[in-house]
Amino acid sequence: MAAEFIGTFWLVLGGCGSAVLAAGFPQLGIGFAGVSLAFGLTVLTMAFAIGHVSGCHLNPAVSLGLVVGGRFPAKELLPYVIAQVLGGIAAAAVLYTIASGKAGFDLAGGFASNGYGAHSPDGYSLMAALVCEVVMTAMFLFVILGATDKRAPAGFAPIAIGLALTLIHLISIPVTNTSVNPARSTGVALFAGGWAIDQLWLFWVAPLIGAAIAGVIYPVVAGKSE
Secondary structure, eight states: HHEEEEEEHHHHHHHHHHHIITTTEEEEEEHHHHHHHHHHHHHHHHHHHHHHOOOOOOOOHHHHHHHTTEEEEEEEGHOOOHHHEEEEEEHHHHHHHHHSSSTTTTTGGOOTOOOGGGGGGTTTOHHHHHHHHHHHHHHHHOOOOOOOSSSSTTOOHHHHHHHHHHHHHHHHHHHSSSSSSSSHHHHHHHHHHHHHTTTTTHHHHHHHHHHHHHHHHHHEEEEOOO
């Protein structure tokens, strides 16, 4: 649980921090491509750091998908989810403390929160956001299940998983600001408040559905690992 707390803290601080602090920095801003890479790097670095401790889930949807796929005991799901959500909230608190140190800072920009409709970065509808989050999370879990399969090349899983998350952000930041992770969405939404809280349900429901779909499909496609 401690490893999951720290890992999720790093994911939210690194990914959302890059969006809040660095994405639009005048002339030198990293843009959404940089934010995408930042999210991927958080997972890649933590996978090497704590993969041997907790499996480096960092995401309630990942934990659920692994349960459905028969890779993780169901009795450990709730403790993992609690640790992940608390890690995300702690990271959002640190990020808020840093960001609010700049004159003129306010939460009107959403604080890297996920949204749909008027709060989608490019105005995508609720249905578009739902489909996007379900499919992106399902593909993320499919990559995770495949890369961590005992039959896969050893030692490369963190790279594949980190790059998959980068790709997912490159695709879906314009649609929802990319969640695929309820803990990531919850942490910043609690500080942004208002619409971010109102729309948070989608960023729990859709990733969990997508993860469960992948947990069912991967063993059918690949067969059970011995």
